[in-house]
Amino acid sequence: xxxxxxxxxxxxxxxxxxxxxxxxxxxxxxxxxxxxxxxxxxxxxxxxxxxxxxxxxxxxxxxxxxxxxxxxxxxxxxxxxxxxxxxxxxxxxxxxxxxxxxxxxxxxxxxxxxxxxxxxxxxxxxxxxxxxxxxxxxxxxxxxxxxxxxxxxxxxxxxxxxxxxxxxxxxxxxxxxxxxxxxxxxxxxxxxxxxxxxxxxxxxxxxxxxxxxxxxxxxxxxxxxxxxxxxxxxxxxxxxxxxxxxxxxxxxxxxxxxxxxxxxxxxxxxxxxxxxxxxxxxxxxxxxxxxxxxxxxxxxxxxxxxxxxxxxxxxxxxxxxxxxxx
Amino acid sequence: xxxxxxxxxxxxxxxxxxxxxxxxxxxxxxxxxxxxxxxxxxxxxxxxxxxxxxxxxxxxxxxxxxxxxxxxxxxxxxxxxxxxxxxxxxxxxxxxxxxxxxxxxxxxxxxxxxxxxxxxxxxxxxxxxxxxxxxxxxxxxxxxxxxxxxxxxxxxxxxxxxxxxxxxxxxxxxxxxxxxxxxxxxxxxxxxxxxxxxx
Numbered sequence: 173x174x175x176x177x178x179x180x181x182x183x184x185x186x187x188x189x190x191x192x193x194x195x196x197x198x199x200x201x202x203x204x205x206x207x208x209x210x211x212x213x214x215x216x217x218x219x220x221x222x223x224x225x226x227x228x229x230x231x232x233x234x235x236x237x238x239x240x241x242x243x244x245x246x247x248x249x250x251x252x253x254x255x256x257x258x259x260x261x262x263x264x265x266x267x268x269x270x271x272x273x274x275x276x277x278x279x280x281x282x283x284x285x286x287x288x289x290x291x292x293x294x295x296x297x298x299x300x301x302x303x304x305x306x307x308x309x310x311x312x313x314x315x316x317x318x319x320x321x322x323x324x325x326x327x328x329x330x331x332x333x334x335x336x337x338x339x340x341x342x343x344x345x346x347x348x349x350x351x352x353x354x355x356x357x358x359x360x361x362x363x364x365x366x367x368x369x370x371x372x373x374x375x376x377x378x379x380x381x382x383x384x385x386x387x388x389x390x391x392x393x394x395x396x397x398x399x400x401x402x403x404x405x406x407x408x409x410x411x412x413x414x415x416x417x418x419x420x421x422x423x424x425x426x427x428x429x430x431x432x433x434x435x436x437x438x439x440x441x442x443x444x445x446x447x448x449x450x451x452x453x454x455x456x457x458x459x460x461x462x463x464x465x466x467x468x469x470x471x472x473x474x475x476x477x478x479x480x481x482x483x484x485x486x487x488x489x490x491x492x493x494x495x496x497x498x
Numbered sequence: 499x500x501x502x503x504x505x506x507x508x509x510x511x512x513x514x515x516x517x518x519x520x521x522x523x524x525x526x527x528x529x530x531x532x533x534x535x536x537x538x539x540x541x542x543x544x545x546x547x548x549x550x551x552x553x554x555x556x557x558x559x560x561x562x563x564x565x566x567x568x569x570x571x572x573x574x575x576x577x578x579x580x581x582x583x584x585x586x587x588x589x590x591x592x593x594x595x596x597x598x599x600x601x602x603x604x605x606x607x608x609x610x611x612x613x614x615x616x617x618x619x620x621x622x623x624x625x626x627x628x629x630x631x632x633x634x635x636x637x638x639x640x641x642x643x644x645x646x647x648x649x650x651x652x653x654x655x656x657x658x659x660x661x662x663x664x665x666x667x668x669x670x671x672x673x674x675x676x677x678x679x680x681x682x683x684x685x686x687x688x689x690x691x692x693x694x695x696x697x
Contacts, residue, residue: 186555186680190677193675193676193677193680194676221563224559224566225562228534228562228687229679231534232682233679235632235686239636239651239652291654330654492535493531493532
């Protein structure tokens with residue numbers, strides 16, 4: 173184990189595990205491309221042994237995301253609101269004392285980053301007010317990094333979903349980089365959601381320019397209110413939606429989920445983004461029936477009541493899963 | 499919401515190749531949610547019934563492949579019982595090959611604590627417990643692997659940044675991270691904090 177190049181005594185299963193782990197590790201990286209994804213898909217679907225290895229490793233890897241809670245700077249202190257410059261967001265004292273409290277490992281490897289990192293856990297929600305008056309709201313299970321000690325207004329959305337309300341400054345555009353795309357605001361409100369395979373940008377107000385990495389002629393697009401850009405597997409498309417629908421989709425900002433002709437199984441998936449207890453719909457017929465209305469994102473009892481009243485499903489708790497059956 | 503949301507949810511909830519509602523996605527989900535939480539039980543069963551500890555991890559994966567492929571045809575009713583029956587059959591086969599008589603090949607499955615499938619009272623996995631558990635898992639990693647993981651998961655550094663900080667190549671970082679991912683899986687699945695410990 174000490175020498176990472178030593179692969180001699182591995183069994184076939186260990187080799188599969190390492191390959192799966194390598195995919196998991198690289199898929200998190202910025203350098204992951206559409207052809208990497210294609211290679212990964214081929215490998216994943218080539219054998220059940222590949223698939224079970226991947227699912228198993230990914231499940232535990234996801235649990236380690238919780239470790240982000242140990243990160244210095246990701247504590248419960250108030251969002252920054254100090255004077256002067258776009259740079260140093262953090263009020264030193266609070267950050268420092270939180271840091272000193274951190275036990276062992278986190279402190280040992282602490283280094284001064286060029287970014288301030290903010291993160292939410294599953295079910296979390298955080299509002300940041302930047303010194304220029306711009307606001308960023310983080311949805312569940314989200315990691316964002318903000319460049320500091322710089323005049324540049326630059327944010328990286330590493331994971332999850334965020335809503336941006338940007339103060340326009342023609343001299344100094346606000347940039348959001350995520351999943352191989354660069355969004356450059358022209359004074360605006362928009363939401364960005366990024367997950368393993370998909371990026372979704374919805375524009376509520378103003379204008380955003382989007383540059384996509386790896387497109388041959390550096391193709392840029394300009395999004396207008398109601399535009400939804402969806403990028404997945406190297407393909408990018410823009411859909412038009414009523415602005416009202418987009419605003420409804422941001423009901424998470426108030427802790428709610430709004431459903432409109434949403435299938436029960438999709439509603440369950442949406443819920444699962446916000447809760448450690450995961451809903452499983454084990455009722456094939458009901459799963460594809462649709463619902464309309466609003467539910468509190470973290471209220472599993474309310475979901476259970478809805479499933480019982482509308483579909484006659486009963487719920488059973490098995491550890492961290494809540495299984496619904498007819 | 500509407501159509502876009504549906505598209506979105508379908509993509510993120512399933513792995514490539516597992517279209518929404520297919521046997522593949524159902525099997526993926528069942529495997530992750532009902533089989534993986536029983537890994538400690540499975541490992542105990544294999545360890546108890548096989549002499550050579552170095553075979554166990556491979557056998558575990560063999561069992562997983564079999565139960566997963568069975569689930570592609572039909573999701574078994576009782577994950578725990580199905581998992582251990584599959585493990586028993588595998589051991590019997592291996593034993594025939596190795597001309598060994600398994601110690602407990604016809605064990606009564608009910609005695610093996612398959613109750614892991616049923617909810618227990620103290621399940622409320624507090625976030626703090628989970629964190630402590632994860633930290634304990636980190637402690638089990640070799641130092642360089644641990645350092646790489648801490649930089650990635652706690653500090654959110656990229657591979658190149660980690661390479662720079664640890665003064666090693668990006669390739670070595672990948673290698674440390676991959677190995678750490680494998681070891682963490684053994685520790686975390688082997689001792690899930692949200693499942694009752696077996697007696």
